[in-house]
Amino acid sequence: MTNSTASYAVFGNPIEHSKSPDIHHRFAEQTKQVMTYQKRLINIDAFEVSAQEFFNAGGSGLNITVPFKLAAYHFAEQLTARAKIAGAVNTLVKKNGLIVGDNTDGSGLLTDISINLGWPLAHEDILILGAGGAVRGILEPLLGVKPLSITIANRTFEKAQTLAEQFKHLAGPTSLNCVSYAQLKNQYKVIINGTSASLVGEAPAVKPSVYNKAFCYDMMYSKEATTFLQQANHFGAQATADGLGMLVEQAAESFYVWRQCRPKTASVIASIRAAM
Numbered sequence: 001m002t003n004s005t006a007s008y009a010v011f012g013n014p015i016e017h018s019k020s021p022d023i024h025h026r027f028a029e030q031t032k033q034v035m036t037y038q039k040r041l042i043n044i045d046a047f048e049v050s051a052q053e054f055f056n057a058g059g060s061g062l063n064i065t066v067p068f069k070l071a072a073y074h075f076a077e078q079l080t081a082r083a084k085i086a087g088a089v090n091t092l093v094k095k096n097g098l099i100v101g102d103n104t105d106g107s108g109l110l111t112d113i114s115i116n117l118g119w120p121l122a123h124e125d126i127l128i129l130g131a132g133g134a135v136r137g138i139l140e141p142l143l144g145v146k147p148l149s150i151t152i153a154n155r156t157f158e159k160a161q162t163l164a165e166q167f168k169h170l171a172g173p174t175s176l177n178c179v180s181y182a183q184l185k186n187q188y189k190v191i192i193n194g195t196s197a198s199l200v201g202e203a204p205a206v207k208p209s210v211y212n213k214a215f216c217y218d219m220m221y222s223k224e225a226t227t228f229l230q231q232a233n234h235f236g237a238q239a240t241a242d243g244l245g246m247l248v249e250q251a252a253e254s255f256y257v258w259r260q261c262r263p264k265t266a267s268v269i270a271s272i273r274a275a276m
């Protein structure tokens with residue numbers, strides 16, 4: 001590591017299939033930033049030690065992926081407002097001698113849905129499936145665009161209830177509700193799958209009519225359409241998209257946090273898609 005070359009990495013476990021190095025190398029080339037970006041497989045119990053070593057050695061910033069986002073939240077010496085609310089950190093940066101934890105996931109989702117896809121969110125009824133860490137990270141940015149309502153539905157209903165309760169004070173004009181899958185009605189403009197069901201080739205058990213005419217987004221991505229998106233297409237969705245755009249947009253936001261320079265994302269999304 002030399003003084004002139006800023007060094008970045010993504011920490012995760014597993015990490016082999018991470019597309020982050022590809023994405024950041026493309027951003028760096030496009031914006032002519034002199035930097036390195038590597039992926040690092042971190043032992044499950046070695047996050048803090050490895051992150052500390054990285055920054056002690058002069059590292060400039062980290063992306064954090066599964067399963068270390070909560071560990072990174074506790075590791076950070078300072079948190080941005082959006083990281084505090086998300087309860088998780090996917091970006092670390094050294095600023096004025098302090099390691100600051102940020103979270104760019106929600107911003108990435110919002111940019112992909114609103115700007116890249118141009119789907120409606122403001123004044124609309126939004127359904128979010130799932131109530132884990134991934135959903136916690138997107139609730140505040142979504143509430144920020146003032147949908148008419150956000151309904152959280154989860155297989156384990158109590159978790160949806162807890163999340164809705166915790167975010168109620170941020171809801172403003174939006175009606176924030178929770179329901180069980182069985183109670184779902186077919187009245188949502190946009191459906192966001194924030195469950196991890198796609199990882200195991202499953203889709204949340206919602207009735208087919210819920211998909212009808214809805215804009216359906218899966219926060220997961222894969223070469224073939226996820227089971228959720230296959231079902232959405234089959235049962236009459238208005239449009240479907242997977243989370244590759246979100247992945248690239250959260251990376252672009254991290255890049256901006258590190259380099260104060262915003263890369264263009266459309267060509268990067270297209271080339272990462274083509275290489276899948």
Ligand code: ATR
Pocket residue numbers: 129130131132133134135154155156157159194195196197202203204205
């Ligand atoms: P993440 O950080 O990815 O959100 P998590 O906190 O473990 O991971 O949450 C996983 C989410 O996916 C939960 O909402 C989980 O539902 P439960 O709370 O009922 O476990 C949901 N999930 C996982 N597999 C699912 C499946 N096959 N069908 C429906 N929901 C599923």
